[in-house]
Amino acid sequence: MNRYTWRTGTLEGVMIVVALIFMVPVYVLINLSIRDQTDLSSPLVPTANPTFDNFANAWAQSGLGQAMVNSAVITVVSVLLLVGLGSLCAYGLARATARWSAPAFYLFMIGLLVPFQLGLVPLYRNFAALGLLGTMVPLVIIYVGLRLPFTLFLYTTFLRQIPAEYEEAASLDGAGTFGRFRRVVFPLLRPITGTVIILNGLFVWNDFLTPLLYLSGSPNRTVPIAVYSFVNENTTVWPLVFAALLISVIPVLIAFFVFQKTLIQGFASGIKG
Amino acid sequence: MTAATEPSPAETGRTVRESAARRNARRTGSRFIWLFILPAAVFYGFVVLIPSFQGVFFSFTNWNGLSSDWSFVGIDNFTRLFEDAVSVKAIGNTFLYAILSTVFENILGLLVALALHSRIKSRNVLRVLFFMPVVLLSVVIAYLWQYLFQVNNGAITQLLHAIGLHDANPNWLGDPNLVVYSISIIVIWQFTGYTMVIYLAGLQGIPPEQLEAAAIDGAGPIARFWYVVRPLLAPAITVNIMLSLIRGFMIFDQVWVTTGGGPADSSHSLSTLVYRTAFQFGELGRGAAIALVLAVIVGILGFFQYRGLLRSGGAR
Numbered sequence: 001m002n003r004y005t006w007r008t009g010t011l012e013g014v015m016i017v018v019a020l021i022f023m024v025p026v027y028v029l030i031n032l033s034i035r036d037q038t039d040l041s042s043p044l045v046p047t048a049n050p051t052f053d054n055f056a057n058a059w060a061q062s063g064l065g066q067a068m069v070n071s072a073v074i075t076v077v078s079v080l081l082l083v084g085l086g087s088l089c090a091y092g093l094a095r096a097t098a099r100w101s102a103p104a105f106y107l108f109m110i111g112l113l114v115p116f117q118l119g120l121v122p123l124y125r126n127f128a129a130l131g132l133l134g135t136m137v138p139l140v141i142i143y144v145g146l147r148l149p150f151t152l153f154l155y156t157t158f159l160r161q162i163p164a165e166y167e168e169a170a171s172l173d174g175a176g177t178f179g180r181f182r183r184v185v186f187p188l189l190r191p192i193t194g195t196v197i198i199l200n201g202l203f204v205w206n207d208f209l210t211p212l213l214y215l216s217g218s219p220n221r222t223v224p225i226a227v228y229s230f231v232n233e234n235t236t237v238w239p240l241v242f243a244a245l246l247i248s249v250i251p252v253l254i255a256f257f258v259f260q261k262t263l264i265q266g267f268a269s270g271i272k273g
Numbered sequence: 274m275t276a277a278t279e280p281s282p283a284e285t286g287r288t289v290r291e292s293a294a295r296r297n298a299r300r301t302g303s304r305f306i307w308l309f310i311l312p313a314a315v316f317y318g319f320v321v322l323i324p325s326f327q328g329v330f331f332s333f334t335n336w337n338g339l340s341s342d343w344s345f346v347g348i349d350n351f352t353r354l355f356e357d358a359v360s361v362k363a364i365g366n367t368f369l370y371a372i373l374s375t376v377f378e379n380i381l382g383l384l385v386a387l388a389l390h391s392r393i394k395s396r397n398v399l400r401v402l403f404f405m406p407v408v409l410l411s412v413v414i415a416y417l418w419q420y421l422f423q424v425n426n427g428a429i430t431q432l433l434h435a436i437g438l439h440d441a442n443p444n445w446l447g448d449p450n451l452v453v454y455s456i457s458i459i460v461i462w463q464f465t466g467y468t469m470v471i472y473l474a475g476l477q478g479i480p481p482e483q484l485e486a487a488a489i490d491g492a493g494p495i496a497r498f499w500y501v502v503r504p505l506l507a508p509a510i511t512v513n514i515m516l517s518l519i520r521g522f523m524i525f526d527q528v529w530v531t532t533g534g535g536p537a538d539s540s541h542s543l544s545t546l547v548y549r550t551a552f553q554f555g556e557l558g559r560g561a562a563i564a565l566v567l568a569v570i571v572g573i574l575g576f577f578q579y580r581g582l583l584r585s586g587g588a589r
Binding site for chain 2: 003004008011012014015016018019022023024025026028029032042043044081085086088089091092093095096098101104107108111112113114115117118119120121122123124125126141142144145146148149152177181202205206208209212213223224227228231238241242245248249252253256257260263264267268269
């Protein structure tokens with residue numbers, strides 16, 4: 001069972017073919033983005049005279065640079081707030097002994113069951129009433145509120161496995177509740193904090209519906225919205241469009257290939273809780 | 274619990290001091306602990322709780338979002354929802370998206386996971402390749418497939434020709450009878466790697482000795498899968514099915530980018546219909562009613578998922 005037999009070899013061959021077919025869309029994406037706009041041969045045929053003009057033009061026209069900065073700011077601020085508020089709140093919920101602590105936990109967990117669409121319209125009106133449309137503020141607030149239930153779920157499940165003795169030792173040294181949290185509990189939460197960062201970060205970076213609603217036509221638009229409006233303005237110029245699509249996913253792809261092991265583990269472990 | 278931490282007279286001075294500190298910790302903890310919870314609660318209340326209640330409230334009104342002149346219309350929005358051909362179609366589509374994507378993401382994801390949970394040398398590279406679409410922007414994937422699905426010699430049609438279907442020329446995204454299936458293909462391509470990763474994690478938890486023992490007892494690969502692997506993989510199967518279903522029911526990006534709900538409103542999901550009704554037609558009351566129907570569907574599913582998660586957590 002442990003040896004590389006001819007059956008393993010066959011399986012390997014089959015899986016490589018399957019993976020190649022699976023990668024056809026990605027191949028077309030790259031193949032077309034390096035193609036001259038006048039080259040009308042089949043998208044499956046390798047491009048004869050590769051050019052990088054599309055990238056230069058797409059970069060100059062799409063405003064993707066600014067959009068990446070905006071996306072990065074929104075993602076970093078949202079994730080930092082989620083890690084900070086989420087871990088603090090989970091610690092409070094896990095260690096509180098008052099009668100209201102269990103109902104409070106379940107009130108947060110209801111958020112896992114309520115789809116965002118239900119509050120979508122009223123929330124938009126509320127932010128309009130506050131005069132915040134077109135700014136990044138509503139997005140950060142929304143991502144934090146929206147992802148808190150899941151973040152709390154991850155943190156509380158993890159916290160329950162940490163014995164309280166660690167904190168008690170710290171309280172002997174005269175640390176207050178917050179000091180205990182900051183110096184003892186938070187460092188212990190590091191593995192799950194990684195998962196929280198990965199899953200929330202990717203969610204925020206990739207989200208389309210919220211910025212479509214709040215940032216369309218604003219200078220603060222994020223990457224998905226910049227892509228969306230750029231493609232709508234250049235519908236049939238596919239090589240140009242594909243260059244923009246490729247540029248827009250490059251930051252995440254680099255991060256993915258550098259951290260792929262941690263990232264995939266984060267996905268697998270985050271779900272198991 | 275307090276009784277258990279009470280020091281007995283025989284205990285040493287160190288333990289007594291520790292217990293005092295522990296009591297102290299608990300006291301300060303319970304008095305100021307709400308300060309830890311409050312900031313998160315403010316965000317959560319403002320973004321989720323309050324708007325959701327408002328959503329339920331407005332689903333019984335004819336509010337257009339702008340004027341202050343609105344009135345209660347009872348369940349009118351809901352009766353219209355179930356009479357209007359577009360929204361009835363959208364409800365059907367939503368179930369179709371959810372079921373198609375769930376079935377195929379899980380079958381394909383499991384098959385790939387089983388194949389890559391083996392001795393093949395390229396398994397790590399292949400895992401990364403199959404997972405890659407999960408991290409890409411949905412918007413990018415949708416545009417890419419919109420191009421691949423072009424009529425007359427689009428890349429996918431050319432692939433059909435290459436495998437011998439020379440006359441095939443489906444109008445993938447333009448045929449009202451086909452468009453929901455085409456969009457489902459996009460979603461399946463995007464998320465099969467997601468289910469694969471969860472199945473791989475599940476497979477890694479299966480002790481190889483059990484499989485070897487079954488093999489020695491004469492069980493073939495299929496019997497080994499059915500009697501040894503499948504029961505041990507049950508938690509991963511549950512989690513995957515629930516995640517795929519909820520993702521499918523909430524589908525927005527792939528539909529909105531490729532077709533905008535068209536042609537002739539044939540590909541709308543409930544999410545895209547909420548967006549169009551509320552924000553493009555300005556019928557916020559009706560939009561909220563559609564959202565409430567979606568919320569009930571996802572809420573019921575989510576309830577089962579949550580129970581399942583709690584149970585699997587308890588079992589471990």
